[in-house]
Amino acid sequence: MPTILFRLTAVLHSSGLTILSLAPYVIAGSVVGEYLKTTSWIRLLHRGFNRRPAVSVAAASVIGAVSPLCTYGTVPVVLALYRTGAALPPLISFLAVSSMMNPQLFIMTWGGVGPEMAIARLASVLVFGVAFGLVMYKVPVAWVANPAISRTADDESCAAAQCDAGVHRSGSRARNDARGLALSVLRNLEFVGLYFVIGVIVGSAVEEFVPREWVVSALGQDRVLSVLLAAVMGIPLYACGGASIPVIRLLIEQGMSKSAALAYFIVGPATRVAPLMALMAVLRPGFLIAYVVALVAFACLIGLAYPAF
Numbered sequence: 001m002p003t004i005l006f007r008l009t010a011v012l013h014s015s016g017l018t019i020l021s022l023a024p025y026v027i028a029g030s031v032v033g034e035y036l037k038t039t040s041w042i043r044l045l046h047r048g049f050n051r052r053p054a055v056s057v058a059a060a061s062v063i064g065a066v067s068p069l070c071t072y073g074t075v076p077v078v079l080a081l082y083r084t085g086a087a088l089p090p091l092i093s094f095l096a097v098s099s100m101m102n103p104q105l106f107i108m109t110w111g112g113v114g115p116e117m118a119i120a121r122l123a124s125v126l127v128f129g130v131a132f133g134l135v136m137y138k139v140p141v142a143w144v145a146n147p148a149i150s151r152t153a154d155d156e157s158c159a160a161a162q163c164d165a166g167v168h169r170s171g172s173r174a175r176n177d178a179r180g181l182a183l184s185v186l187r188n189l190e191f192v193g194l195y196f197v198i199g200v201i202v203g204s205a206v207e208e209f210v211p212r213e214w215v216v217s218a219l220g221q222d223r224v225l226s227v228l229l230a231a232v233m234g235i236p237l238y239a240c241g242g243a244s245i246p247v248i249r250l251l252i253e254q255g256m257s258k259s260a261a262l263a264y265f266i267v268g269p270a271t272r273v274a275p276l277m278a279l280m281a282v283l284r285p286g287f288l289i290a291y292v293v294a295l296v297a298f299a300c301l302i303g304l305a306y307p308a309f
Contacts, residue, residue, distance in 0.1 A: 007208050014204040018246055019197060025111025026104075026193065031185055049086040049094075057133030060090035061126050064097030065106075074098045075281050082282075088141050093133030095279065096291070099270045101125040109265070112245035117258065121265050124302045128266070132294065144287050146280070200246040227303035230260035231296050234267030244268060263303030267296055 049056055067074065078091050101122055110118035136144065248261050271292055279288060 011201065011204045011208050014208070015197075015201045018200045018204065018249075022108070022112050022200070022246065025108050027189065028107050035181065049081065049090040053089065053134060053137050054130075056087060056090040057093045057130050057136075060094040060133060061097045061129030064094040064129060065101045065122060065126060066103060067094075067098045068102060068104070075279065078282055082145075088145060089133045089136035091282075092136050092144070093129040095282065096132055096270065096295075097125055097129035099279075100128070100266065101269070105269070108245050112249050113252065113261070117261065117265075120262055120306060124262065124266055124299075127302070128295070128298050131298075132291075144283060146282055146284060202247055204246075204250065224304065226257050226260040227263045227300050230256075231263040231267045231299040231303065234264045234299070235271045235292070235296075259303040259306045262306050263299040266299040266302060270295055 049060055051059070064074075074095060078095055082088065082091055106118055106122055109121055244265075248256070248264060252258065252261055276288060276292075283291070
C-alpha cells in the first residue's frame with residue numbers, strides 16, 4: 001500500500017503536469033477579459049436593453065456572456081442602467097448570464113474540459129438568460145427590484161453621463177496604454193492563478209485519495225441522481241472557475257458523467273455566496289431565493305437533456 005509521502009509526491013507531480021497543460025488557457029483568458037474592458041462595450045447595453053422583449057433579453061444575455069466584469073463589477077453597471085430607464089428583465093438576464101459565464105471562463109473550460117463542454121456550457125447559460133428574462137416580463141417589478149433603488153430624473157441624467165464619460169475615458173486611456181493593460185492582466189492572473197493552482201492541487205488530491213468507485217457510484221451511474229446531486233453540490237462547493245475546472249476534469253476522468261458536470265458548471269458560478277450578496281443590492285431576497293431554485297431546476301433539466309444535443 002502506498003505511503004502518505006508517496007501519495008503526496010504523486011499529487012504534486014500530477015498537479016505540476018496539469019498546471020503546465022492548462023496555464024496557456026488561463027493566461028489567454030485573462031488577456032481576452034482584460035482587453036474587453038478597454039473597449040466601449042458598455043454602450044451596447046444602452047442600445048440593446050430597450051428594444052422588443054425577445055431582442056432585449058437576447059442582446060442582454062449575449063453581452064453578459066462576453067462581459068469581462070465579475071458580479072461586483074456588473075452590479076454598479078446594472079444600477080446605473082436601471083436608473084437611466086433600462087427595462088428590468090434584460091438587466092436580470094445580463095446579471096444572471098454575466099455571473100455564470102465570461103470569456104476567460106469559456107476559454108478555460110475549452111482548455112480544461114474540452115470544446116464540447118465549453119460550447120454546451122455557453123449555450124446553456126444563454127438559453128437560461130433568455131428564458132428567465134422573458135419570464136421576468138410577466139413578474140411585477142415590485143416583486144423583483146430592491147425597493148431602495150429609485151428612478152429620478154437627476155439619477156437618470158447623472159448616471160447616463162457618468163457611464164458614457166467613464167467608458168470613453170477608460171477606453172481611450174487603456175487603448176493607448178499597453179503597460180496598463182499588462183498590469184491589469186498580471187493582477188487578474190494573480191487572483192485567478194491562486195484559485196487555479198489550489199483547484200489543480202485539490203483535483204489531484206481527489207484523484208489520488210478518493211476511490212474511483214465512489215465517484216462512479218455517486219456521479220456516474222444513475223444519470224438522474226448524479227445530475228441532481230451535482231446541481232445541488234454546485235451551491236456550497238463551487239469556489240471559482242479557476243479552481244473548479246481542474247477538479248471537474250479529474251472527476252470526469254474518474255467516472256463523473258458529463259451531464260452531472262454540466263449541471264454543476266451551470267449552478268456553481270451563480271450561487272456562490274459573494275455574488276449572491278452583491279445581487280441583493282439589486283434584487284429582493286425572496287426573489288433571489290426563487291432565482292436559485294429556478295437555476296437548479298434548469299440545470300437539472302439541461303443536464304438530463306445534454307446527451308441528446
